[in-house]
Every structure is written in C-alpha cells, then in structure tokens.
Amino acid sequence: MKTWTGKGLTTTQGRPKDSSSPGCGTGGMQIGRILIVSLFLLFSSIQGIDVKPQKELYMPNYRFYHNLKLIDDEIQYLLKFPNYVKLFSQYRSRQNRPQYLLHICNFTEIRRKKPQILFSYGEHAREFLPVESAIFFLRNLTGGLLPHADLYSKQFTHRILSQSDLYIILMANPDGRHYIEQTSNYCWRGTSSGVDLDRNFDWEFGGKGSTSNTQDEEYRGNEPFSEPESVVFQEISAEVSFDAFFSFHSGINHIYIPYSDTRSRILHREPDNVDEMMKLASQLSHCSRHWYKYGTSHQLINYTADGTIFDYMAGVRKIPFSFTIELWGKQHQGLSCFDLFNPESQELKELVQSLHPLYINIIQYLAEWKSSNQPNMVNPNSEHPSMVLGYMLLGITVAVSALVCLHRKLRNCPNFYQHQRIVSLKTLSSSFPAKNL
Incomplete structure (x- = not known):
C-alpha cells in the first residue's frame, strides 16, 4: 500500500496470499503461482493506471488557478x-x-x-x-x-x-x-x-x-x-x-x-x-x-x-x-x-x-x-433542541406562574406580594438577548 507522507511515498508490503491448490504437483503449483501472480500484476496495473502520473496535454497555471x-x-x-x-x-x-x-x-x-x-x-x-x-x-x-x-x-x-x-x-x-x-x-x-x-x-x-x-x-x-x-x-x-x-x-x-x-x-x-x-x-x-x-x-x-x-x-x-x-x-x-x-x-x-x-x-x-x-421540516438527526420547544416551555412556565398568582390572589395571600419583586415582561425579555446565528 502506498501512502503519501508529505515528503514522499512510502510502501508497506502486505503478507502474500497462499495461492497453492490441493491435489496439484510441485510443478503444477509453481505454474499456477506464476499464472496467478501474472494475472494479479496485470489486473493491478490496469486498475492502478488511473492514479499514476501520465503525460498531460496541459497543466494548471497558478496565475489563474489557486494552489x-x-x-x-x-x-x-x-x-x-x-x-x-x-x-x-x-x-x-x-x-x-x-x-x-x-x-x-x-x-x-x-x-x-x-x-x-x-x-x-x-x-x-x-x-x-x-x-x-x-x-x-x-x-x-x-x-x-x-x-x-x-x-x-x-x-x-x-x-x-x-x-x-x-x-x-x-x-x-x-x-x-x-x-x-x-x-x-x-x-x-x-x-x-x-x-x-x-x-x-x-x-x-x-x-x-x-x-x-x-x-x-x-x-x-x-x-x-x-x-x-x-x-x-x-x-x-x-x-x-x-x-x-x-x-x-x-x-x-x-x-x-x-x-x-x-x-x-x-x-x-x-x-x-x-x-x-x-x-x-x-x-x-x-x-x-x-x-x-x-x-x-x-x-x-x-x-x-x-x-x-x-x-x-x-x-x-x-x-x-x-x-x-x-x-x-x-x-x-x-x-x-x-x-x-x-x-x-x-x-x-x-x-x-x-x-x-x-x-x-x-x-x-x-x-x-x-x-x-416545508416550513416545519426538521432534520431528525440534529443534536440541537428546537427553538420551538424552548418557546413552548417558556409559555408553559408563564401560564403556570399566572395561574399560581391568580389562585393566591383569590385566597388573599398578601405575603406573596410582600416578598417578591415584580419584573416587567420588557425587563424579562431584555435579559434573553437574541442569538444571532
């Protein structure tokens, strides 16, 4: 196998396969090996010709192309x-x-x-x-x-x-x-x-x-x-x-x-x-x-x-x-x-x-x-949660908070208001800056 290291090609030789066949004599085995190796080399040369250097009709001029x-x-x-x-x-x-x-x-x-x-x-x-x-x-x-x-x-x-x-x-x-x-x-x-x-x-x-x-x-x-x-x-x-x-x-x-x-x-x-x-x-x-x-x-x-x-x-x-x-x-x-x-x-x-x-x-x-x-199509492989889910959770939180407040107000529980600072929606929204992406 040839590998480009950045400085030159290095070659690693794999273990050759055993091409012997049972039932053949020594002479036949040698002839068989020669035929198999020859065919393999021929096949490899044909298959590998498309990555070997060839004589080119023209080559890139880097005043036009980018290296x-x-x-x-x-x-x-x-x-x-x-x-x-x-x-x-x-x-x-x-x-x-x-x-x-x-x-x-x-x-x-x-x-x-x-x-x-x-x-x-x-x-x-x-x-x-x-x-x-x-x-x-x-x-x-x-x-x-x-x-x-x-x-x-x-x-x-x-x-x-x-x-x-x-x-x-x-x-x-x-x-x-x-x-x-x-x-x-x-x-x-x-x-x-x-x-x-x-x-x-x-x-x-x-x-x-x-x-x-x-x-x-x-x-x-x-x-x-x-x-x-x-x-x-x-x-x-x-x-x-x-x-x-x-x-x-x-x-x-x-x-x-x-x-x-x-x-x-x-x-x-x-x-x-x-x-x-x-x-x-x-x-x-x-x-x-x-x-x-x-x-x-x-x-x-x-x-x-x-x-x-x-x-x-x-x-x-x-x-x-x-x-x-x-x-x-x-x-x-x-x-x-x-x-x-x-x-x-x-x-x-x-x-x-x-x-x-x-x-x-x-x-x-x-x-x-x-x-x-396809306004709602989402790639199911995405690892990022949808923004829609975030807005849904925020909406649910606001709704639950509103219900709790209403329930306590109806029960005349002033202690809730004595210890909580009211935050306007305008102030709340300013604490979540839009993500520019």
Missing part, C-alpha cells in the same frame, strides 16, 4: 467580514491541513427560517474546477459588503444572505491536493493514504461500487470513516439541521440524485423526497449555458458507487435534498487526466462565470421551498 497557498489567502480575505463569515478551524486532514469549513450568514440579523445548505468541494484531489467555482461564488457573495460596492453587487449579496444559511467545505481533501502540487501527478484522486473519500462513508460501505485494491482510484479504505477528512461531514451534519447537501465534482455534465450504491440499484431504492429533488434538478439542468443530464444515479450511469457522501447524507442523515453535481466535462481521449476534469487556464475565468447561475438557482429554489412547502 493551497492561494486558497488560504482567499480564506483570509473572507475573514475580513466577521459579521458574515465564520471559519471552523478545528477540521483538518490526516497531515493537519485545514479543510476550510465556512459558515456564511448575516450573523447580525434576527434569525429567520432560511434553508440551511451544505456545499462540499475538493473531495477528489484532481478536480480543481469545483474549488475554483466556489471561490468565484464567494468573491461575488462578499463583493456587496465592500464600502464602495456597486448597486448590483449589494443587491446580489443581500439576496443571497437573506435567502440562505450557507456552510461550505472548501477543501475536503487538502492532503491529496498537496500531493498533486508536489508530484505533478494530476491523476491522483485520493487522500494521503490513497483512499477515495467519496467511497469511505457508512452507507452500503464495501459494496461492488468500490474496491479494497489499494492501487485503484476507488479504494474505499479498511473501514467506514477511516479517513480523518470524513469527520467534518459527520459532525456538521449532526449539529445542523440541513435542508440540502451538494457535493461538487467535474468530469462530465451530470446531476445525480441518490442513490448510487449497488443494493439500491437492485432494489430500485429512492429517497423519500425524490420528486422534489427531480424538480430542482430539472431547473438546474438548463439554468446556465451548460446542459446537464439528471436523474437517479444508479439509473443515469452504468456503474454503481458504494459509500458515497451524498448517499450517506440522504440515507443516514435524512437531509431532504442531496445531490452530486458534475459541473463540467469535455470529449477526452488518451490517458491524460488534468484536461478531463479541468479547463485550460486561459478558459477558467469565463467557465466559472458561466457556472454562477447554478448557485443562484439552488438558493432561490430552496428558499421558496422552505417558506412555502
């Missing part, structure tokens, strides 16, 4: 708006690199019912484009907060902030990206241990839509959540009652709806909210100059994927909307990788601009859905 250092610079810029941007710095990779979980919201306003949305980027190291589209979106979103912003920028920022409560994992797999930057292997997809993060989740983990072959790009790891990079997804989806989750990728123009796993394909299993998800997918499929095919994942493509993040969010976390969106792809031939998932550097700016309507339509659709169709 990890430039991504961190963008984060520092966003943090200049503390009333609107919060960074959860505790979420880090196996090699202690930040994953950049951001919370984008107007923290100064009274909390309203807005859709809570989680966007995820950078799960696969070689897919640079989704991260670039997120940076472009965030730059536009905060552009209206600048002192000299034009009217359009201010209106756009106000519109997005008034309609959504956003959480963004900007770089889910920073170690994988670091490996690419150090080695120029633009075919690398996994974490520092070679695990495909999008096969590492506890939804039908271990099925045929993943592999135990450490040389394969769809290597799932030894067990669910073996990768530290999965923690941010587990914890934030338990703490926040998300209405929607979007995992952004590149390589083709597709919008996937759960489920993608092998068992769901056999059972024709679909999430409860599939009709509403289809409506949103239909709208997104033609809202930009890019046309997207959309549908249930196991019907749209001819292979399955087990242990994916968006299946986990739909099947385990019960998030009403869960999608994987493949933002871009083009005709591709040969073994090169970077051009399969990312445009040429000179085309990047125009392409991310053309993807921008996707974000606007996602947020607008979910805002309308939240306000009209």
Whole structure:
C-alpha cells in the first residue's frame, strides 16, 4: 500500500496470499503461482493506471488557478467580514491541513427560517474546477459588503444572505491536493493514504461500487470513516439541521440524485423526497449555458458507487435534498487526466462565470421551498433542541406562574406580594438577548 507522507511515498508490503491448490504437483503449483501472480500484476496495473502520473496535454497555471497557498489567502480575505463569515478551524486532514469549513450568514440579523445548505468541494484531489467555482461564488457573495460596492453587487449579496444559511467545505481533501502540487501527478484522486473519500462513508460501505485494491482510484479504505477528512461531514451534519447537501465534482455534465450504491440499484431504492429533488434538478439542468443530464444515479450511469457522501447524507442523515453535481466535462481521449476534469487556464475565468447561475438557482429554489412547502421540516438527526420547544416551555412556565398568582390572589395571600419583586415582561425579555446565528 502506498501512502503519501508529505515528503514522499512510502510502501508497506502486505503478507502474500497462499495461492497453492490441493491435489496439484510441485510443478503444477509453481505454474499456477506464476499464472496467478501474472494475472494479479496485470489486473493491478490496469486498475492502478488511473492514479499514476501520465503525460498531460496541459497543466494548471497558478496565475489563474489557486494552489493551497492561494486558497488560504482567499480564506483570509473572507475573514475580513466577521459579521458574515465564520471559519471552523478545528477540521483538518490526516497531515493537519485545514479543510476550510465556512459558515456564511448575516450573523447580525434576527434569525429567520432560511434553508440551511451544505456545499462540499475538493473531495477528489484532481478536480480543481469545483474549488475554483466556489471561490468565484464567494468573491461575488462578499463583493456587496465592500464600502464602495456597486448597486448590483449589494443587491446580489443581500439576496443571497437573506435567502440562505450557507456552510461550505472548501477543501475536503487538502492532503491529496498537496500531493498533486508536489508530484505533478494530476491523476491522483485520493487522500494521503490513497483512499477515495467519496467511497469511505457508512452507507452500503464495501459494496461492488468500490474496491479494497489499494492501487485503484476507488479504494474505499479498511473501514467506514477511516479517513480523518470524513469527520467534518459527520459532525456538521449532526449539529445542523440541513435542508440540502451538494457535493461538487467535474468530469462530465451530470446531476445525480441518490442513490448510487449497488443494493439500491437492485432494489430500485429512492429517497423519500425524490420528486422534489427531480424538480430542482430539472431547473438546474438548463439554468446556465451548460446542459446537464439528471436523474437517479444508479439509473443515469452504468456503474454503481458504494459509500458515497451524498448517499450517506440522504440515507443516514435524512437531509431532504442531496445531490452530486458534475459541473463540467469535455470529449477526452488518451490517458491524460488534468484536461478531463479541468479547463485550460486561459478558459477558467469565463467557465466559472458561466457556472454562477447554478448557485443562484439552488438558493432561490430552496428558499421558496422552505417558506412555502416545508416550513416545519426538521432534520431528525440534529443534536440541537428546537427553538420551538424552548418557546413552548417558556409559555408553559408563564401560564403556570399566572395561574399560581391568580389562585393566591383569590385566597388573599398578601405575603406573596410582600416578598417578591415584580419584573416587567420588557425587563424579562431584555435579559434573553437574541442569538444571532
């Protein structure tokens, strides 16, 4: 098994399997071993070719693309708006690199019912484009907060902030990206241990839509959540009652709806909210100059994927909307990788601009859905008590207190009033400041 340590690749040799067969002579056993080993090596080379470096048609120019250092610079810029941007710095990779979980919201306003949305980027190291589209979106979103912003920028920022409560994992797999930057292997997809993060989740983990072959790009790891990079997804989806989750990728123009796993394909299993998800997918499929095919994942493509993040969010976390969106792809031939998932550097700016309507339509659709169709829907996996429960308990307390006071007054019990200080409702409310979140 090959592992990226940050300084180089280390290889650990597993114990070879016994390929002997009972009833065979010594010569036959040797021939059998040779055949088995040869087939195994051939199979491994075929399966592993998609993560080995290839001759590239073009590579990223970091005057246009963002490397990890430039991504961190963008984060520092966003943090200049503390009333609107919060960074959860505790979420880090196996090699202690930040994953950049951001919370984008107007923290100064009274909390309203807005859709809570989680966007995820950078799960696969070689897919640079989704991260670039997120940076472009965030730059536009905060552009209206600048002192000299034009009217359009201010209106756009106000519109997005008034309609959504956003959480963004900007770089889910920073170690994988670091490996690419150090080695120029633009075919690398996994974490520092070679695990495909999008096969590492506890939804039908271990099925045929993943592999135990450490040389394969769809290597799932030894067990669910073996990768530290999965923690941010587990914890934030338990703490926040998300209405929607979007995992952004590149390589083709597709919008996937759960489920993608092998068992769901056999059972024709679909999430409860599939009709509403289809409506949103239909709208997104033609809202930009890019046309997207959309549908249930196991019907749209001819292979399955087990242990994916968006299946986990739909099947385990019960998030009403869960999608994987493949933002871009083009005709591709040969073994090169970077051009399969990312445009040429000179085309990047125009392409991310053309993807921008996707974000606007996602947020607008979910805002309308939240306000009209599902005003009371709550994620049952949330660990935080509902505010409604708090108000109910407060109301019950006030009602019981009023009844006690009335009862004592009718019985002419002046001692109660002699020893109690009357607190007005105005004073009482001022002692419970509104929580801005």
